[in-house]
Amino acid sequence: MTPMDRDILERLQNPGNKELVLSPRLIAENTDWGRDAVRDHVLRLREHGLIEYYDEEGGIYQLSDRGRMWLEGELPTEELED
Incomplete structure (x- = not known):
């Protein structure tokens, strides 16, 4: 597990609010990670x-x-x- 993996999971969890459903593009838009890297990590997760x-x-x-x-x-x- 990498910091990016944790960020992706936490973004979907959306602590303190309702869990989110997102595409890799939207995850990237709401984190400091690039779209291609997020897509690769999403597949692995x-x-x-x-x-x-x-x-x-x-x-x-x-x-x-x-x-x-x-x-x-x-x-x-x-x-x-x-």
Whole structure:
């Protein structure tokens, strides 16, 4: 997990508010990370089950239960490694 991965998960979590559903482009627009890099990390986060499609055709993602568990410290990072 990298700082970008955490930023992406936290952006979807939207602490203190309702969780968001976003495309990689919108995640990039609302963070300090570039669009291509965000897209690559989103794909990896989905492979690890931390985010999932909200709308596959539209390329829109949401936080998964596993992603919530990781953010809450209930899922060790070691369990995510390849």
